Amino acid sequence: MIVIDKPDLSFTEDPKWIAEREVLWDQYCENQYSELRKEKLRVRKVYFFTGVFERPQDNGRGQSIFLKARVNDFPLRRAEGWDYVVYMLGGFSNVEMTKLLVHQILGSLISLGWSLEEELALWDHFLPETYESIVRTPGPAKKHGLPLEGVLPIDSVIRQYLVNLKGLLSGYSDVSSKYLYRSKLLLSALQSVDDIYLSQENSLNSLIKSLFSVLYMNSDNISDEYKIAFRKFTKNLAGSIESTEFHAGVLNIWEEVKKENDG
Incomplete structure (x- = not known):
């Protein structure tokens, strides 16, 4: 032992x-x-x-x-x-x-x-x-x-990223920036989403949509020390969604968010 x-x-x-x-x-x-x-x-x-x-x-x-x-x-x-x-x-x-x-x-x-x-x-x-x-x-x-x-529930992973990224964008001082430096966990969690998750987790669709919407939020209020890391994180996330294999349901949410924000 x-x-x-x-x-x-x-x-x-x-x-x-x-x-x-x-x-x-x-x-x-x-x-x-x-x-x-x-x-x-x-x-x-x-x-x-x-x-x-x-x-x-x-x-x-x-x-x-x-x-x-x-x-x-x-x-x-x-x-x-x-x-x-x-x-x-x-x-x-x-x-x-x-x-x-x-x-x-x-x-x-x-x-x-x-x-x-x-x-x-x-x-x-x-x-x-x-x-x-x-x-x-x-x-x-x-x-x-x-x-x-x-x-380790998928919705808990996505929710923590979502809540804290929004907190950083709002300029809150009591929010950790660690999520900006650990994007692989989020991306792989999103890749693990399948029909079973999307059908059983009623809130998962809205969570993913809110997360993707963060990429289009105004970043003027984010602390200067985090701006470069935030831009790198969002660029990496958007690029990975476009180039990596995801469930069709996740991609549909991404296309919906892009359509709403890009016109």
């Missing part, structure tokens, strides 16, 4: 790091955990600063978002840190990996105090480069000795 050792967390004793971490706690965690009782709040704060989670069986282990929150709050935002969290605290819920994928890794994390580099590192560690409906953790959970598995 694979054993994953605790990573070096000696940096958590550095006064400068502690001071910076205090700022993060005040900005991003105090309100998030404000409804918890004093003892449960203390447990989460200790974990946030030290990586030690006391009595997990009494503090939410088994809840669907437990693993997601522990990955978010672990002091070391690198692969060895996340693998250790999965190993020690994962394996107690059937949907925890799906929640981690959809609501942490795919989501924008700027409002939770993550840098772009940290977000991309988390994305690359857990997500495949191209779309897969079932995603497994790189390492095992101690409870079962096996990787965790989660469902």
Whole structure:
């Protein structure tokens, strides 16, 4: 059985790091955990600063978002840190990996105090480069000795790109730009759309149409630091739709959007 050792967390004793971490706690965690009782709040704060989670069986282990929150709050935002969290605290819920994928890794994390580099590192560690409906953790959970598995719904992938691209176009400062640098996942998800998806997912057609419409939206409000990356992303997306094999239903939506916007 694979054993994953605790990573070096000696940096958590550095006064400068502690001071910076205090700022993060005040900005991003105090309100998030404000409804918890004093003892449960203390447990989460200790974990946030030290990586030690006391009595997990009494503090939410088994809840669907437990693993997601522990990955978010672990002091070391690198692969060895996340693998250790999965190993020690994962394996107690059937949907925890799906929640981690959809609501942490795919989501924008700027409002939770993550840098772009940290977000991309988390994305690359857990997500495949191209779309897969079932995603497994790189390492095992101690409870079962096996990787965790989660469902990655196509509509969730498209929705995250759509919402955050529109946020960038609106000039919002709390929206991640990571989607501009990871277009392959979106393109491959769109390529995976077939008759079954289009017939079962009533909202998928409108999601795809809204996504394609983003390519025609005014980009004047987008932050200057993202404009070049955004133009490259949209050019790549439009070019791929024109030159790559997609389901006829997806292509029909694309032609509809072009007709509405090109006149």
